[in-house]
Amino acid sequence: MAEAHQAVAFQFTVTPDGIDLHLSHEALRQVYLSGLSHDLSRLFGGFLPVGPAGFMVVVVSYMSYNKFKQLDPSLGLMARLGHYVPISKYMSTDSQRVVGGVLVGTGVWVTIIMIMRNVLKSLLSWHGWMEARHGTMSWSTKLWLVLVKIFSGRKPMLYSFQNSLPRLPVPPIKDTCRRYLESVRPLMDDEQFHRMKGLAEDFEKNLGPRLQWYLKLKSWWASNYVSDWWEEYIYLRGRGPIMVNSNYYAMDFLYVFPTSIQAARAGNAIHAIMLYRRRLDRAQIKPLMLLHTIPMCSAQYERVFNTTRVPGVETDTLQHVNESKHIVVYHKGRYFKVWMFYDGRLLLPREIEQQMERILADQSEPLPGEEKLAALTAGERWGQHNTAGDGGGGGVC
Numbered sequence: 001m002a003e004a005h006q007a008v009a010f011q012f013t014v015t016p017d018g019i020d021l022h023l024s025h026e027a028l029r030q031v032y033l034s035g036l037s038h039d040l041s042r043l044f045g046g047f048l049p050v051g052p053a054g055f056m057v058v059v060v061s062y063m064s065y066n067k068f069k070q071l072d073p074s075l076g077l078m079a080r081l082g083h084y085v086p087i088s089k090y091m092s093t094d095s096q097r098v099v100g101g102v103l104v105g106t107g108v109w110v111t112i113i114m115i116m117r118n119v120l121k122s123l124l125s126w127h128g129w130m131e132a133r134h135g136t137m138s139w140s141t142k143l144w145l146v147l148v149k150i151f152s153g154r155k156p157m158l159y160s161f162q163n164s165l166p167r168l169p170v171p172p173i174k175d176t177c178r179r180y181l182e183s184v185r186p187l188m189d190d191e192q193f194h195r196m197k198g199l200a201e202d203f204e205k206n207l208g209p210r211l212q213w214y215l216k217l218k219s220w221w222a223s224n225y226v227s228d229w230w231e232e233y234i235y236l237r238g239r240g241p242i243m244v245n246s247n248y249y250a251m252d253f254l255y256v257f258p259t260s261i262q263a264a265r266a267g268n269a270i271h272a273i274m275l276y277r278r279r280l281d282r283a284q285i286k287p288l289m290l291l292h293t294i295p296m297c298s299a300q301y302e303r304v305f306n307t308t309r310v311p312g313v314e315t316d317t318l319q320h321v322n323e324s325k326h327i328v329v330y331h332k333g334r335y336f337k338v339w340m341f342y343d344g345r346l347l348l349p350r351e352i353e354q355q356m357e358r359i360l361a362d363q364s365e366p367l368p369g370e371e372k373l374a375a376l377t378a379g380e381r382w383g384q385h386n387t388a389g390d391g392g393g394g395g396v397c
Helices: 002-007 026-034 052-068 077-083 093-124 139-151 173-187 190-221 227-236 262-281 299-303 349-361 373-378
Strands: 010-015 018-023 307-310 317-320 326-331 334-339 390-392
Touching (some): 093 139, 227 317, 262 349
């Protein structure tokens, strides 16, 4: 609970007279920083719903209409833009008009994108489809799904919907207090619950509105008012063991055994994973969509690879590398750095298999402290200066 208080830069204590609040200027700073945490490379989230091909269609159609119809839909804007292009022996007056047409067409293209994004964001803010009985669908829901499908574009990329997803709404204080009392009722006797109910009513009338104002301010600035706090104070500051609680793993085959050679299976699995990472880097993976229409957030996909959790005494930190050319293989207490590319080309499964065979044949002893290093993630993190981090999909056992 103390960590949660620090998360919002609020400090309050429960006294016999009610709740005493101490507010620092750090609150506004945290609200400001929460809106700057997004990666600028995802600012446009692809070209939803008009892709690069749509850009060419808009520009060419605009200029063709102007040329053959002898009309200027821009009301002279194209000519004015072309006028400011310096004339040289390489650029004639017609070339100026072409440049002006490209600029105006680009503006039209960007305008179409912004309009369709905002319309899609308004459509996704409607949640009436969630209230429908399972197996049935009203005409309003069907019409809504058709509109969402239209404004989603033909071939959306992985991050195409990021700027069209609605913001997480801040629940009313009354509903928050009601749900809290419902959750703690089975854990308290009548006397304790009566006291907690009084504190909740006092919070709802006095302290709650002030905190609610700061929370709404953050929700207007950040796309999700709780995700950064959850990551920092629940995930990274959690002192429990990393193993089982946070780590994930994958297997190559479950019911099919194409070969019993360990190195061959590892080579095929690693190559397939690297191909998936290539598609992920190029945002060529189709975003997860409910009912094949309603998009889900794809922000966490970026951390599947090239991301590690660096341990700390009080809190861990996430380190992300934009471009990584190797993987780490753990075998018999030893860590091996294996390069995945040669002369800019991804290694073939057979070439990776040869690397695995060399590791399996290596009879060297682990370095001092290397063999038991991974065991540190299985223990409590508080009070320890652990040196083992939580890998982001870069290791193979």
